[in-house]
Amino acid sequence: MTDTYLELVNSGLTKKIAQQLGLPRPARLRRYRPGQPLVDGPVLVLGSGADADALATLLSSPAGGPASPRPDAPVVLDGWDLDVHRHPAPDVRYAAVVLVLTDVAHPDDLTAPVLAAAATLKTLRPAARVVTVSRPALETDAPAVAAARQGVDAFLRSLAKELRAGGTGNGLVVAADVPVTAPSVVAGLRFLLSTRSAFVDGQLLEVDSDAGELPTDWDRPLAGKVAVVTGAARGIGAAIADVLARDGATVVAVDVPAAGEQLAAVANRVRGTALQLDVTADDAGERILEHARARHGRLDVVVHNAGITRDKLLANMSDDRWASVLAVNIAAQLRINEALLTSGDFADAPRVVALASTSGIAGNRGQTNYAASKGGVIGMVRATAPLLAPFGGTANAVAPGFIETEMTARIPAVTRQVARRLNSLQQGGLPVDVAEAVAFLASPAAGGIVGRTLRVCGQNMVGR
Numbered sequence: 001m002t003d004t005y006l007e008l009v010n011s012g013l014t015k016k017i018a019q020q021l022g023l024p025r026p027a028r029l030r031r032y033r034p035g036q037p038l039v040d041g042p043v044l045v046l047g048s049g050a051d052a053d054a055l056a057t058l059l060s061s062p063a064g065g066p067a068s069p070r071p072d073a074p075v076v077l078d079g080w081d082l083d084v085h086r087h088p089a090p091d092v093r094y095a096a097v098v099l100v101l102t103d104v105a106h107p108d109d110l111t112a113p114v115l116a117a118a119a120t121l122k123t124l125r126p127a128a129r130v131v132t133v134s135r136p137a138l139e140t141d142a143p144a145v146a147a148a149r150q151g152v153d154a155f156l157r158s159l160a161k162e163l164r165a166g167g168t169g170n171g172l173v174v175a176a177d178v179p180v181t182a183p184s185v186v187a188g189l190r191f192l193l194s195t196r197s198a199f200v201d202g203q204l205l206e207v208d209s210d211a212g213e214l215p216t217d218w219d220r221p222l223a224g225k226v227a228v229v230t231g232a233a234r235g236i237g238a239a240i241a242d243v244l245a246r247d248g249a250t251v252v253a254v255d256v257p258a259a260g261e262q263l264a265a266v267a268n269r270v271r272g273t274a275l276q277l278d279v280t281a282d283d284a285g286e287r288i289l290e291h292a293r294a295r296h297g298r299l300d301v302v303v304h305n306a307g308i309t310r311d312k313l314l315a316n317m318s319d320d321r322w323a324s325v326l327a328v329n330i331a332a333q334l335r336i337n338e339a340l341l342t343s344g345d346f347a348d349a350p351r352v353v354a355l356a357s358t359s360g361i362a363g364n365r366g367q368t369n370y371a372a373s374k375g376g377v378i379g380m381v382r383a384t385a386p387l388l389a390p391f392g393g394t395a396n397a398v399a400p401g402f403i404e405t406e407m408t409a410r411i412p413a414v415t416r417q418v419a420r421r422l423n424s425l426q427q428g429g430l431p432v433d434v435a436e437a438v439a440f441l442a443s444p445a446a447g448g449i450v451g452r453t454l455r456v457c458g459q460n461m462v463g464r
Contacts, residue, residue, distance in 0.1 A: 003026075003404070003420060003427055003428060005026075005417065005420075006026050006028065006427055009023060009024075009025045009026070010025065010027070010028055024421060024426050026420075026421075026425060026426035026427040027126065027127070027164070027165045027166035027425075028166070029127065029166050029198040029199065029425065029427070030126075030127040030166060030195045030198060031195050031196075031198045031430070031432060031433070032194060032195045032196045032198075032436060033195075034219055034246070035219075036195065038080060038082065038190065038193060038194055039082060039095040039096050039129065039193055039194075040095050040125060040127070041083070041093060041094060041095030041096075041125050042082075042083040042084070042085055042092055042093075042094050042095060043059055043082050043083065043084050043085070043094065043095060043096045043097070043098065043193075044084075044085045044086075044087075044088060044094045044096070044097045044098070044117075044120060045059065045084055045085070045086055045098045045100065046086075046097065046098070046099050046100065046113040046116050046117055047098075047099060047100030047101060047102075047103070047113050047133075048103065049100070049102070049103040051100050051102045051103065051133070051180045052086075052100035052103075054179075054180055054181050055098060055100055055133065055180055055181075055189070056084050056086060057079070058079055058080065058181065058186065059079070059080050059082045059084045059098070060079065060080070060081070060082055060083075060084035061079025061080070061081065062079050062081045080190075087116070088116055088119050088120050092120075092123075093123045093124065093125050094120050094123075094124055094125065094128065095124075095125045095127075095128055095129070096128060096129040096130070096131065096193050097117050097120060097124075097128070097129075097130045097131075098130075098131050098132075098133065098189070098193075099113050099114070099117055099130070099131070099132045099133070100113075100133045100180070101113065101132055101133065101134045101152050102133060102134060102135050102174065102180065104134070104145075104148040104149065104152070105142075105144060105145050105148060106144040106145070106147075106148055107144070107147050107148045107151055109148055110148060110151060110152070110155070114155065117130070121162070121163075124163070124165075124167055125165075126165040126166055126167070127165065127166040127167060127195070127198075128163065128165070128167040128168075129167065129168055129169075129170075129192060129193050129197075130156075130159060130160075130163065130167070130168070130169040130170075131169075131170055131171065131172065131189060131192045131193060132152055132155075132156045132169075132170075132171035132172070133171070133172045133174060133180060133185070133189070134149060134152040134153075134171060134172070134173055134174070135149055135173065135174060135175075135176055136149060136173050136174075136175065136176070136206065137149035137150040137153075138176070152171065153171070153173070153204055156169055156170070156171045156202070156204065157169075157202045157204075157459070160201050160202035160424055160459050161202065161424050161459065163424070166198070166425070168192075168197065168198075168200065168201040168202075168425075169201065169202060170192045170197065170200060170201065170202065170203045170204070170205070171203070171204040171205070172185055172188050172189060172192070172204075172205055172206075172207060173204050173205070173206045173207070174206075174207045175206070175207060175208050175209065177210075178207055178208070178209060178210050178448065179210060182207065182209075182210035182212070182448055183210070183211070183212030183213055183214045183444075183445045183447065183448060184207045184209075184210075184211070184212045184445060184446055184447060184448030184449050185207050185448070186214060186445070187212065187214065187221075187440070187443065187445035187446060188205055188207060188440075188446075188449070190218070191436075191440045192205075196436040196439075196440065197436065197437070198429075198433055198436075199425065199429035199430070199433035199456050199457070199458050200433075200437060200454070200455070200456055201423070201424050201425055201457075201458050201459040202424060202459030203454060203455055203459070205449065205452065205454055206449070206452055207448045207449055208448055208449065208450045208451075208452075209447075209448040209450065210448055211392065211447035211448045212444060212445045212446060212447030212448045213349075213444040213445060213447065214444075214445050215443070215444065215445060217248075219247075220247055220248035221247055221248065221439075221443040221444065221445060222244060222247040222248040222249035222301070222439065222442065222443060223247075223248030223249075224248070225248070225249045225250070225300040225301055225442075225444075226249065226250045226251075226252065226292055226296045226297070226298050226299050226300050226301070227244045227249040227250070227251050227252070227300065227301035227302070227303065227442065228251075228252045228254060228275075228288055228292060228299065228301065228302045228303065229241045229244065229251060229252070229253055229254065229303045229305055230254045230255070230279050230302075230303065230304055230305050230306035231254070231255055231279075231305040231306030231307060232251075232253035232254055232255050232263060232266055232267075232305065233253070233255035233256075233259035233262040233263040233266060234259070234262055234266075234406065235405045235406060235407070235431055236305060236355070236400070236403065236405060236431040236434050236435065237253075237255070237305040237306070238262075238266045238431070239430075239431035239432045239434065239435040240303055240305055240431075240434070240435040240438050240439075241253050241266050241267075241269075241270050241272070242266075242269070242270060242432075242435065243432065243435035243436060243438070243439045244270075244301070244303075244435075244438075244439055244442065245270035245271065245272065247439050247443070249300075249301065249442075250271075250272055250296050251267070251270045251272035251273075252272055252273050252274075252275055252288070252291060252292050252295070252296070253266045253267040253270070253272055253273070253274050253275070254274075254275045254276075254277050254279070254288065254306070255274075255276065255277075255306070256276065256277070256278050257276040257277075257278075260274075260276050263276065273291070273295050273296070275287070275288065275291045279306045279328065279332040279333075279336065280327050280328055280331070280332045282335070283339075284332065284335065284336055284339075285335060285336035285337070285338065285339025285340055285343075286339050286343075288302070288336065288339075288340075289339065289340060289343055289345060289346065293345060298345075298348070299340075299345065299346055299350075300348065300349070300350060300351065301350070301351045301352075301353070301442045302336070302337075302340065302346075302350075302351070302352050302353075303353045303354075303355075303438055303442065304332075304333040304336070304352070304353070304354040304355060304377075305355045306328060306329075306332065307328060307329045307355060307373075308324065308325055308328045308329065309325065309367070309370050309407065310322075310324055310325050310369060310370075311366045311367055311369075311370065312366060312369075313365075313366050314368045317368065317369065321369060322369045325369040325370055325373050326369065326372065326373050326376070328373075329370070329373035329374065329376070329377070330373045330374075330376035330377055330380065333354055333377065333380060334380060337352060337380075337384055337395075341387055341388070346391075346393075347391040347393075348391070348392075349391065349392035349393055349444060349447065350388060350391060350392075350393040351393060351394055351395075351441070351442045351443075351446075352381065352384060352388065352393070352394070352395040352396075353395075353396055353397070353398060353438050353441045353442050354377045354380065354381055354395070354396075354397045354398075355377070355397070355398055355399075355400070355434070355438075356374045356375075356377040356378050356381075356397040356398065356399040356453055357370070357371075357374040357377075357399055357400060358399050358400070358401045358455060358457050358460065359371045359374055360372075360373070360374025360375035360376070360377060360378055360399065361375070361378070361399060361453075361455070374399070377397055378397055378399070378453050380395075381395040381396055381397045381451055381452075381453065382395075382451040383451075384451070385450045385451035386451075389450070392447065394441075394446065394447060394449060394450050394451075395450075395451060396441045396446070396449055396450070396451065396452050396453070396454065397452070397453040397454070398434055398437045398438050398441065398453070398454050398455075398456055399453050399454070399455045399456070399457070400429065400433075400434045400455075400456050400457065401423060401429065401455065401456065401457025401458060401460045402419045402420060402422075402423070402428045402429065402457070402458075402460065403428060403429045403430065403431060403433070403434060403456075404428045404429065404430055404431075405431060408428065422460050423457060423458030423459055423460030424458055424459040424460075425458035425459070426458075427458065428458075429456060429457070429458060433456050434456050437454050437456045441454065
């Protein structure tokens with residue numbers, strides 16, 4: 001659905017009027033196109049110590065070059081051949097700033113790198129990226145260390161609210177025993193620097209281990225994988241199928257028989273196969289696995305996207321409205337996962353990615369049933385991840401905010417406009433924004449991200 005206001009304030013005479021009146025002017029976000037550069041200009045890497053040196057070397061080395069000066073660090077297959085600066089240069093407009101803050105041990109340690117970054121903010125290029133790399137604050141840390149590390153989180157979220165022209169701020173929080181050259185750190189940094197993360201803003205993605213495997217081809221990280229996407233006939237599900245196929249996966253598109261025609265169109269477009277199936281069926285997991293193995297020989301990725309809404313204030317909620325939402329949005333996922341985990345055929349570094357929602361984090365008026373189901377998804381992936389760990393697998397969730405879909409198009413016009421402007425990017429996301437995050441978490445390189453929920457919402461909630 002077209003955001004008419006966004007188009008008007010960015011074109012022709014109406015752009016000039018908006019500027020004169022001081023109206024909010026959300027930027028047209030740059031989204032990924034195969035073959036485009038990773039970043040559109042120089043990258044500034046700030047921070048001292050071996051970790052900052054390692055990441056600067058990775059970003060600046062040519063393909064096939066050395067990845068890290070540290071002999072104990074894992075070898076990264078390819079450098080990124082970017083124009084990397086270690087100190088701000090006058091008159092340079094940076095496309096990205098990476099603040100490596102893993103060594104901070106006191107809040108005072110933040111001053112130099114943060115103020116160095118501050119000097120670049122007014123001249124950042126459109127759609128610039130600011131990414132922090134830090135360590136988590138732990139109860140076992142000395143108070144000064146914990147204060148500094150927790151300060152990074154709040155600093156990053158606040159900075160993200162200040163960036164303009166489609167710029168975003170996000171962070172990687174790397175577990176204490178994980179090197180910054182671990183696969184999921186490298187892949188996470190690449191994702192956050194790229195236009196694949198256009199609607200991810202103000203987020204801190206935690207990397208829990210050094211597991212994972214970097215791709216030999218960054219444009220096709222899912223080559224050779226077979227992925228199932230439920231609810232694939234339209235909207236976000238169809239976009240997920242498109243992006244997974246673009247990234248090299250063979251896709252099994254699943255949806256209810258009533259959506260059969262649209263489902264077939266999606267499957268044909270991505271050169272996959274279609275499976276007409278109600279995910280609430282008792283044997284849904286077995287049928288999904290049987291189809292994937294019979295048609296494609298294996299199953300590597302399951303994306304739980306199928307979902308419904310039956311909104312009503314709780315005082316007016318019927319039994320059917322409550323039960324049907326929980327049945328589709330969470331109970332079906334639990335049943336399918338159990339079938340896969342007990343089959344013995346979903347055991348080669350499998351990936352489960354489930355669609356949650358910001359409603360499952362912050363709640364939403366009139367959506368007690370939906371919020372409960374999506375909060376359930378967040379809890380489910382957190383508890384399922386350890387069950388997949390023995391097989392090298394992961395379970396994670398993506399929580400969309402306001403996304404331009406057929407469902408949100410039915411929201412009253414004024415309410416829809418308000419919802420669009422409440423996030424830091426002042427606009428709704430697109431289904432492809434959710435799909436890009438799903439594809440990243442489904443990739444082999446994301447093996448060190450375990451039981452986490454990544455929001456794709458343009459930073460639309462205070463404090464989260």
